Amino acid sequence: MDHTKRILFLFLDGVGIGKINQHDNPFLTGNMPVYQSLLGGEMPTLHDAYRNRAGMTYKPINATLGVPGLPQSGTGQAALLTGVNAAKVIGRHFGPHLYSTLKTIVSEQNIFSVLQTNNKKALYANAFPRQFFDYLQSPRYRTTAIVHAWLSTGNKLNDHNSLRASRSLSADITNERWHKLGYPDISTITPQEAGMRLVDLTGNYDFVFFEYYLTDHAGHSRSIDEAIETLRKLDGLIEGILNKIDSESVLFLMTSDHGNIEDLSTKSHTRNPVPVLAVGKHHERFAKNITKITDVAPAIINMLI
Secondary structure (H helix, E strand, C coil): CCCCCEEEEEEECCCCCCCCCCCCCHHHHCCCHHHHHHCCCCCCECCECCEEECCEEEEEEECCCCCCCCCCHHHHHHHHHHCCCHHHHHCCCCCCCCCHHHHHHHHHHCHHHHHHHCCCCEEECEECCHHHHHHHCCCCCCCCHHHHHHHHCCCCCECHHHHHCCCCEECCCCCHHHCCCCCCCCCCCCHHHHHHHHHHHCCCCCEEEEEECHHHHHHHHCCHHHHHHHHHHHHHHHHHHHHHCCCCCEEEEEEECCECCCCCCCCCCECCCEEEEEECCCHHHHHCCCCEHHHHHHHHHHHHC
């Protein structure tokens, strides 16, 4: 079988597919020309959410996993990372942090661990400031599924030195927040430069994972201005990725754990499907059998191993 050589995975926290409602759906009112062009010129909605074009597949997938209630990040991210229906295991959706009884499952079955066992190199590309490392050591620390998965492999988180050396990426994409955190020497970059950096990192790794959580934050804020700015940065990041990526050897993937930002009429998460986007040579093969978020990790492993 012709396997994909490398995968760049952009994880978006709290991004679903919304209704045709320009007042509440910032995807329809914001300025995302690159993303919109990639998807054929029209933003997907619940009414029309499937796209299949040359080099690209976009489709809606289920994030509720047959469990009542609103999907949450703790169980949603655990499901994405392991392929296990975490919400069903504990009988409910839970988050934002990882439910204690799910820690063993996430430690043993997460995608980073599986790839490492099969001699594949993975990178969790986010960089963290010293305040987060202090928080890790504090009694009040509660782990997220992604951080727990990465640390369970024995790998370390990226810090300010890694960010300064362009070996990682800030969670806000542009480094703007680092100045307020006590790092005035860390230069800001454009979203496009950030996207190109992620592509550069795939030269040293088989699997590069970047988490953009500000989409969920913007959804909870219910601020259309914050949502539009958050999506504008995302569009620039995607532009940088598409401008530099070699689609013959690198598969670019994007998905989410639950809906939120696509419906600003509510402060809570939504039960909307989330998008899965695959761009590259094997986009159709990757997306073909994915119908829910638990299908993502197994499909990635199948592509790389």
